[in-house]
Amino acid sequence: xxxxxxxxxxxxxxxxxxxxxxxxxxxxxxxxxxxxxxxxxxxxxxxxxxxxxxxxxxxxxxxxxxxxxxxxxxxxxxxxxxxxxxxxxxxxxxxxxxxxxxxxxxxxxxxxxxxxxxxxxxxxxxxxxxxxxxxxxxxxxx
Amino acid sequence: xxxxxxxxxxxxxxxxxxxxxxxxxxxxxxxxxxxxxxxxxxxxxxxxxxxxxxxxxxxxxxxxxxxxxxxxxxxxxxxxxxxxxxxxxxxxxxxxxxxxxxxxxxxxxxxxxxxxxxxxxxxxxxxxxxxxxxxxxxxxxx
Amino acid sequence: xxxxxxxxxxxxxxxxxxxxxxxxxxxxxxxxxxxxxxxxxxxxxxxxxxxxxxxxxxxxxxxxxxxxxxxxxxxxxxxxxxxxxxxxxxxxxxxxxxxxxxxxxxxxxxxxxxxxxxxxxxxxxxxxxxxxxxxxxxxxxx
Amino acid sequence: xxxxxxxxxxxxxxxxxxxxxxxxxxxxxxxxxxxxxxxxxxxxxxxxxxxxxxxxxxxxxxxxxxxxxxxxxxxxxxxxxxxxxxxxxxxxxxxxxxxxxxxxxxxxxxxxxxxxxxxxxxxxxxxxxxxxxxxxxxxxxx
Numbered sequence: 001x002x003x004x005x006x007x008x009x010x011x012x013x014x015x016x017x018x019x020x021x022x023x024x025x026x027x028x029x030x031x032x033x034x035x036x037x038x039x040x041x042x043x044x045x046x047x048x049x050x051x052x053x054x055x056x057x058x059x060x061x062x063x064x065x066x067x068x069x070x071x072x073x074x075x076x077x078x079x080x081x082x083x084x085x086x087x088x089x090x091x092x093x094x095x096x097x098x099x100x101x102x103x104x105x106x107x108x109x110x111x112x113x114x115x116x117x118x119x120x121x122x123x124x125x126x127x128x129x130x131x132x133x134x135x136x137x138x139x140x141x142x
Numbered sequence: 143x144x145x146x147x148x149x150x151x152x153x154x155x156x157x158x159x160x161x162x163x164x165x166x167x168x169x170x171x172x173x174x175x176x177x178x179x180x181x182x183x184x185x186x187x188x189x190x191x192x193x194x195x196x197x198x199x200x201x202x203x204x205x206x207x208x209x210x211x212x213x214x215x216x217x218x219x220x221x222x223x224x225x226x227x228x229x230x231x232x233x234x235x236x237x238x239x240x241x242x243x244x245x246x247x248x249x250x251x252x253x254x255x256x257x258x259x260x261x262x263x264x265x266x267x268x269x270x271x272x273x274x275x276x277x278x279x280x281x282x283x284x
Numbered sequence: 285x286x287x288x289x290x291x292x293x294x295x296x297x298x299x300x301x302x303x304x305x306x307x308x309x310x311x312x313x314x315x316x317x318x319x320x321x322x323x324x325x326x327x328x329x330x331x332x333x334x335x336x337x338x339x340x341x342x343x344x345x346x347x348x349x350x351x352x353x354x355x356x357x358x359x360x361x362x363x364x365x366x367x368x369x370x371x372x373x374x375x376x377x378x379x380x381x382x383x384x385x386x387x388x389x390x391x392x393x394x395x396x397x398x399x400x401x402x403x404x405x406x407x408x409x410x411x412x413x414x415x416x417x418x419x420x421x422x423x424x425x426x
Numbered sequence: 427x428x429x430x431x432x433x434x435x436x437x438x439x440x441x442x443x444x445x446x447x448x449x450x451x452x453x454x455x456x457x458x459x460x461x462x463x464x465x466x467x468x469x470x471x472x473x474x475x476x477x478x479x480x481x482x483x484x485x486x487x488x489x490x491x492x493x494x495x496x497x498x499x500x501x502x503x504x505x506x507x508x509x510x511x512x513x514x515x516x517x518x519x520x521x522x523x524x525x526x527x528x529x530x531x532x533x534x535x536x537x538x539x540x541x542x543x544x545x546x547x548x549x550x551x552x553x554x555x556x557x558x559x560x561x562x563x564x565x566x567x568x
Contacts, residue, residue, distance in 0.1 A: 014179060014190065014302065015172045015310065019359065019479070020544065021303045025488050026459065029452035030157045037156060048156065049218030053445070062451050066492040075303065076191030118446065156444065157452065161337070161501065162402065163445045167346050168313035175310065195303070204309050208350040217445065260304065298463060298474065299456045314441045321440060332440065333502030360475030 002098065004139045005082035008038040012077045022072035023079075028107060029065070032097055035081040036060070036113075043083075044133040056127070057118045063092065067109040077101045085138040088131060091115050091123035144240065146281045147224035150180040154219045164214035165221075171207070174239055174251060177223040178202070185225075186275040198269070199260045205234065209251040219243045227280040230273060233257050233265035286382065288423045289366035292322040296361045306356035307363075312391060313349070316381055319365040320344070320397075327367075328417040340411070341402045347376065351393040361385045369422040372415060375399050375407035428524065430565045431508035434464040438503045448498035449505075454533060455491070458523055461507040462486070462539075469509075470559040482553070483544045489518065493535040503527045511564040514557060517541050517549040 010031050018024035040048040052058055073079055080100050087094040097109040117124040126134070152173050160166035179190040188194050195201065215221055222242050229236040239251040259266040268276070294315050302308035324332040336342055357363055364384050371378040376398040383391040401408040410418070436457050444450035463474040472478050479485065499505055506526050513520040518540040525533040543550040552560070 012191075013172075013176050015175050015308065017303045018298065019301045019303065019305045020485050020487070024299060024459075025491075026299065026452050026455035029455055030155075033157050033450075033452065034155055047218055049216065053217070059446050061446070061498070062495055064492070064494040065451075066490070068490040069488055072487070074191065075195070076189055157450060159445045160440065161443045161445065161447045162343050162345070166317075166441060167349075168310050168317065168441065171310035171313055175308075201304050203304070203356070204353055206350070206352040207309075208348070210348040211346055214345070296475075297456075297460055299459050314439075317441050318439050331502055333500065337501070358475065359479070360473055 002082060002084055002096075002139060004137050005084040005098070006035075006039045006043040006137055008035040008081050008083070010034065010079045010081060012073050012075050012079055014075055016073075017075050020072075022074055025067075025069060028067065028069075028099070028109075031079065031081060031099075032065075032109060032111065035083050035097065036095075039083050039137075043137060044130055046130055046133075053118070058124070058127075059116050059118050060113050061116060063112045063114050065109060065111045067107060069107050071104070071106050073099075073101060073106055079106065083137070085134050086110070086140075088126065088134055088138065091125055093126060093134065144224055144226055144238075144281060146279050147226040147240070148177075148181045148185040148279055150177040150223050150225070152176065152221045152223060154215050154217055154221055156217055158215075159217050162214075164216055167209075167211060170209065170211075170241070170249060170251075173221065173223060173241075174207075174253065177225050177239065178237075178255075181225050181279075185279060186272055188272055188275075195260070200266070200269075201258050201260050202255050203258060205254045205256050207251060207253045209249060211249050213246070213248050215241075215243060215248055221248065225279070227276050228252070228282075230268065230276055230280065233267055235268060235276065286366060286368055286380075286423060288421050289368040289382070290319075290323045290327040290421055292319040292365050292367070294318065294363045294365060296357050296359050296363055298359055300357075301359050304356075306358055309351075309353060312351065312353075312383070312393075315363065315365060315383075316349075316393060316395065319367050319381065320379075323367050323421075327421060328414055330414055330417075337402070342408070342411075343400050343402050344397050345400060347396045347398050349393060349395045351391060353391050355388070355390050357383075357385060357390055363390065367421070369418050370394070370424075372410065372418055372422065375409055377410060377418065428508060428510055428522075428565060430563050431510040431524070432461075432465045432469040432563055434461040434507050434509070436460065436505045436507060438499050438501055438505055440501055442499075443501050446498075448500055451493075451495060454493065454495075454525070454535075457505065457507060457525075458491075458535060458537065461509050461523065462521075465509050465563075469563060470556055472556055472559075479544070484550070484553075485542050485544050486539050487542060489538045489540050491535060491537045493533060495533050497530070497532050499525075499527060499532055505532065509563070511560050512536070512566075514552065514560055514564065517551055519552060519560065 099107040523535040
C-alpha cells in the first residue's frame with residue numbers, strides 16, 4: 001500500500017462477474033467510482049452526495065483514464081483499492097489507483113478528473129478546503 | 143426488522159442513481175442479489191462463490207420476483223435489506239425482502255428461487271444442511 | 285405476439301451474462317426500461333429524453349413489478365420484448381411484457397408505473413394526448 | 427470516420443445516464459464491449475458467443491485501456507463507435523475506438539486485448555483466419 005494512500009475495500013459480487021467467472025472489466029470502473037466516493041466521504045471529509053453535489057452543486061467528471069489489468073479477480077475475493085493524488089491542478093487533478101487482493105496486485109489505473117460547476121457545466125477551481133485536504137494524499141509532497 | 147430476518151446494509155452509490163437522482167429500479171435487483179450472497183455467507187454459512195458454486199456446483203436462479211417500490215432511495219443513504227424465508231420446498235424456496243433507510247420502509251419484495259445442479263441445469267433438492275440452516279430464518283416456524 | 289403489442293428487439297450481450305453464461309436476471313429490468321423508452325419513442329410518439337423528460341418535465345417511476353423467468357437467455361440470442369397496456373388509470377398505468385426468442389417464451393412481467401411531475405415529485409394525470417395513444421396498445425378495448 | 431473502421435451505433439439509454447443526466451463513464455466500457463462483439467459478428471465474421479466462445483473456447487480479456495472523454499453524451503443521442511486495428515501481435519492486438527454523435531467527437535480509446543484459451547486461461551495465438559480478417563481493419567497496411 002503506497003504511503004498516504006486511501007484504501008477502500010470491495011467484495012467481488014456475482015453481479016460483477018462475467019461468463020468467464022471473473023470480474024467483467026467495465027465493473028472495475030464502477031468500483032473506481034465507489035472508491036472516489038469513499039475517499040470524498042472518509043478521506044477529504046466532503047460527502048459526495050449531500051455536501052459535494054447538493055450543497056456545493058459541484059460534479060467531478062473524468063477527463064481521461066488509463067487502466068491496466070494484471071490478473072483477474074474472482075467472486076468472493078476482497079479487492080482493496082488504494083487511491084492517492086499524483087497531481088493537483090487549478091480545476092483538474094490526477095489520481096492513481098492500485099487494486100490488490102490479499103496484497104497481490106491485480107490492476108492499476110491513472111485517472112484525470114475535473115471539478116465543474118453543475119449550474120454551468122464549466123470547470124471551476126478546486127475549492128481551497130478540499131485542495132488542502134487532498135494534499136494529504138499526495139505522496140510526492142514532503 | 144422482522145423476527146429472524148438477516149440484515150444486509152448497502153450504501154446507495156452514484157452508480158446506482160439515475161437522472162432523477164434516485165436509485166434506478168433495476169439496481170435494486172442487483173442489491174437483492176448481493177443480499178442473497180451475504181445471507182449465504184453470513185446467514186447459512188455457505189459462501190456463495192467457493193462453497194456453493196465451485197465445490198457443490200450448484201446455482202440458484204430466480205423463478206419469479208415481485209417488488210413494490212414505496213419511496214425512492216437517494217445517493218449516500220444506507221439501505222438496510224432484511225431477508226427471511228417464507229417457504230421451503232423440495233428444490234425451490236421463497237424469500238421476503240424488506241428495504242428500509244433508518245427504519246423507514248422503502249421497498250419490499252417476494253422472490254422465488256430454485257436450486258439447480260449446474261452440470262445438468264436441472265432442479266435438485268435443497269441440500270439438507272442448508273435446509274436446516276435456512277429454517278432458522280423462517281418466522282412462521284415455532 | 286399479443287394483438288396490439290409493441291415489439292422491441294434486444295441482442296443478448298456479453299455484458300448481460302453472468303457466470304452461469306445466461307442473462308443475469310437484474311439485466312432484464314434494464315431491458316424492460318429500454319423497451320419502455322422504445323415504446324415512448326416508436327409507439328406513442330413521445331421521445332423519452334427530449335419530449336417527455338426535458339420539455340414536459342415528467343418522469344415515470346415504477347410502483348411495482350412482477351416478473352416470471354420461464355427459460356434462461358443466452359449470449360447472442362435476440363430477445364423480443366412485447367409490451368402492451370393492461371390498465372390506464374388517472375396517473376398510473378399497467379403494462380404487460382412478454383419476452384421470447386424466435387417465438388419461444390422466456391419470461392413475462394406485469395409492471396405498474398405512475399406519471400409524476402419532476403418539479404414536485406408528485407403524481408400527475410397522464411397527459412391526454414399520451415393517454416389516447418396508449419389506448420391503441422390496450423388489447424381489451426374494442 | 428477513419429478509413430477501414432467498423433462502425434457500431436448505440437442509442438444512449440436512460441440506464442446509461444447518471445444524476446448529471448449524461449452517460450456515466452463506466453457505461454462507455456460496456457459499449458466498447460458491445461462494439462467488440464458487433465465487430466466479431468459483422469466485421470470478422472466470427473460470432474462472439476457461439477463461434478468464438480463456445481466452439482473455439484477462446485476469450486479475449488483486455489490487458490489495458492485508455493479512454494479520453496471529450497464531451498458528454500445525453501439520453502436519446504446515437505453514439506457511433508468506430509473501431510479499427512492499430513497493432514496485431516502474436517496473441518495480443520490493439521484497437522482504437524472513436525465515439526461521435528452526428529459527426530461530433532465525444533470520446534476516444536485505445537484498447538489492448540489478448541486471445542486466451544479458456545481451458546488454460548493462457549495466451550494463445552490469434553487464429554490465422556481471424557488474423558487475416560482483422561488485417562482488413564488496420565489502416566496502416568497498404
